[in-house]
Amino acid sequence: MRNFLIILSLIVAGISSAVMIGFDVEEIGSDNTYYDDEQEGLDEQITIRFSHVAAENTPKGRTASKFAALLEDKTNGNVKVQIYPNALLYNDANEWEALQNGNVEMIAPATAKISEHYPVWQILDLPFAFPNYQAVEEAYEGEIGEALLEGLNHANVKGLDLWYNGYKQMTNQEYAIRTPDDFSRLHFRTMPGPVIQEQFNQLNTSTSKLSFNKTYQNLEVSFVDGQENTLSNINTKKFYEHQKYLTISNHGYLGYGVLMNQDFWDGLSSSVQESINAAMKEATEWGRRHAIEINDQHARAIRSNQSLEIYTLSAEERAQWEHALHPVYDKAEQTVGSDLMKEIKTIKERYAY
Template sequence: MRNFFIILSFIVAGITSAVMVGFDIEAMTSDIYYDDEQEGLDEQIMIRFSHVAAEDTPKDRTTSKFAALVEDKTNGKVKVHIYPNATLYNDANEWEAVQNGSVEMIAPATAKISEHYPKWQILDLPYAFPNYQAIEEAYEGKIGETLLKALDRSKVKGLSLWYNGFKQITNQEYLIRTPDDFNRLHFRTMPGVVIKEQFNQLNASTSTISFSKTYQNLEVNFVDGQENTLSNINTKKFYEHQQYLTISNHGYLGYGVLINRDFWNSLSPDIQESITEAMNEATSWGRRHAIEINDQHARELRSNQPMNIHTLTTEERFQWEQALQPVYEKTKQTVSSELMKEINRIKEKYAY
């Protein structure tokens, strides 16, 4: 019994001492490995941005600008992870990926959106845009607003239209100068009714091939040629299997920037506002720098690559426009008269 009282007195003394010195039981039960540098990481929002263009192209550089602006405007709360060069999804499956939330953002060519929303075909009309000012008026005016609004009831939200450059023609057979030179050649194209009809009018056949697989198809001569911007032709090294380049400026390649709608709706209003501000600034930056980037690649192609390059004369350009005029008539069947009037107004406003 005496031993029991001795043990009990030690226990009471221990508890009394703990109370007197402020023994913190809650602290003892907390995570002893807590690192204050990790605080807030669980709350960080990650945006996976997948695209198919190579580095040092207008799309990739504008995406990088957007990512930096988002991180800055949200004080690091939102982080944009960029997956370029089809490392995550290619242009054949990125649409499904953003629809089901496997990725938060993509920036497909406008032609690829026209597969799902025919109004977007308006941007693929040949020779619709005489210069860069015409592009800006279309993208940031009534046409751009109408096309982005067309996505309102879809699983994606349209944030902006981004810039790249005018499309040119390459092939491996001979130099193309006139519409007749297209006869019986086989071209890789993006999907899109207008683009397919363009080559139909030129008596050329087409195959729809994803951008990431274009080089391989040129390499094995499955197709004779393709159309693209100078930045894409250079960064993807199409010149290794395309001897002839025609500077035609017959169409414009731009992108629709899309974000998964459920993801967007899950964001707080202040985060949405910051992303919108970043998108607007990145779009403006991309518009200013896309011309410069393509000019840089044009110089590299002319000075470093063994391509035979021809720029259409005024007379040759006129022949192309006349040969492609029926494309407008067929497009009227799927695109509203309001949009057609607007595209024709812009075309006339900036005509040479």
């Protein structure tokens, strides 16, 4: 009995001490956990992996960053876009498969690369189709753009929008290109796509299809003599280090299709889908307004480069190029169809020089 009283007095003393030092007896054995307000909402957070091959300081790179910032703002941080530029994850040869398989959620390939899988997209790569930037805008945001984006089906790919870059120019290491005959002794790097290939076929040029991020190395070792690209891509990828001649030709327009994995899209709530569409629309408008400015900045940098000899086509020479490349239209119409081809020709004539 005496031992029981001793034990009881010790228990009472322990509880009294706990109360005096502020210990909450009710927490003993409780399942409550510490609350961290920084963790709130993480269960709902969505990450979109966006892989592309261009440098960050290009129209595509800058527009991608704008889209990411807009979307994060519109969703109060619940949707984050992780951007992987410069082919850090996938290059332009394997990004399409990566998107289909869900290894990334977004890509923005050049329209020529989409035409490998959907040949109707080659309409946007026709030479001299767009006399000015207004013509590009009408094609991208009008009937042609809508038809192309809506036609992306049966591939687990959703078309979100078309993004802008700029006009393509020719570079090479051997001599200045002025007339179509000057191409016949050169070997060019090309993107895939039926129109691109047919363009160089009509110029009697030997070609190799190489991914964008392998172009520099192949110029460096002189495997190819030249390539075509926008001034922003020529400058950011430092192609000028192994190219002596630049011809300002504006012979084609380089733009991008912005694509998302369809399964991923279908799994999003309607409110998140609405936010993505809204952010995409604003980013596209921003990119359209700034793409010209960005390419102009790179043009000034290139013109200050003493290693490049720059030549601009005359009106007569441009007409020679157009005449030489006219058969590309006839061949493309067999795949594109008469309706879209009629629309692209109407746009070309409306904005003709």
